[in-house]
Amino acid sequence: MVIVPFLAAGVIGLLFHQFFRGIEFSSGSSASSRLERFASADRRGITERVGDSLIDRLGLSFESWEHELLWAHLGGFYEGKTAGSVLGKSILFGTVGIAYLLIFRSFSPMFVAGVAVAAYYPYLQLHGRANDVRDAVKRSLPEAAALIAAEMSAGSSAETAVARATSLPGPLGNLLRQVTQNAQQSGRLIFSRDMLDGALVEESTRYKMPHLEAFAQQVDLVASKGAEGPRQMGEVARGLAREYRSDVARSAETLGNKLLAPISLYIFVPFMLAIFVPLMASVFTSF
16 A cells, blocks of 8 residues: 555654654763753653653643552552553554554454554553552551551550551552651641641542542541540441441352353353354365
8 A cells, every 4th residue: 555655654753753862962071961961861752752742732631541540650550651651552552553454454343443452452451450459448448447546546646546557568558658758748737627638638539539538537537536536446447347348248249240251251252162163164164
C-alpha cells in the first residue's frame, strides 16, 4: 500500500527526533555546566512525552486515570508515571496494531478487535493494579483499627497510636505514613479541630473509598472523646472486624458464580474445541 512507507518513515523520524533531541554537540564545556544540563534534562520516555504533549496541547482531562494512578502509587506501582505515560503507551500499542493491519491487510473483525484491546490494555492493567491496592487497604482496616485501639488502651494518645500504625505493611501503612509526614511538614493537626478537617480525613477523602473515609472519620471522632476514646476505638475495631467477616462470607457465597465464566472460557471451551475440531475436520475431508 502507498501509505505504509510514509507511516514507517514517520515512525522512524519520530524515534530519531526523540533520540537526538537530548544530545548537545558542544565542546569545552565545564563539569558544572554538564552537571547542570544533566539535572535539567528531560528523562521521560517517548511514550510519556507523547502522552503528556497530547494532554497539554488538546486540553484533555483524564481524571479517572489520575485517580487510578493515585491508588497505584499508594501500593508502590507506577512510581514516577503520569496519566500521559499510560496514554502514550496506549497510543504506541494502537499504532503498532494499525500498522500491522495496514501492512498485512488483515481487516477482519477479530484483528480490529485485537487492536482495540491492545490500545485499551495499558489502562486495563492500571485499573487492575489500583483494584489490588484498594482490596489490600480494605483488608487492612480492621487490623489498623485494632492496633490503634490497643495503643490507646495502653495509654498512648490518638496521634501516637496513628503514628504507630504507620509501621503496618502494605498500602494502608503507606497512607498513614503520608498523613503523618504531611501533618509534620505543613504544621497541621492529624485530627479535626474547630470545624477544620484534619490531615487524616482530608487525605482519606482524596481516594474516594467509602470504607476508608468511614474509618478516617471514626478515628477522627474517637480522638476528640478524651477518656472515652480507647473504649470507643475498641468498639470501632470490633465493628470493622464484624463487617469484614460479613464481606468475606458474602464473597464466599458468590464465588461459584464468579468462577463460572473463567471455567467456561479456559476449560470448557478448549475441551469442546479439542473434541469437535478434529471430528469436523475428518467429516469435511471425507467428502
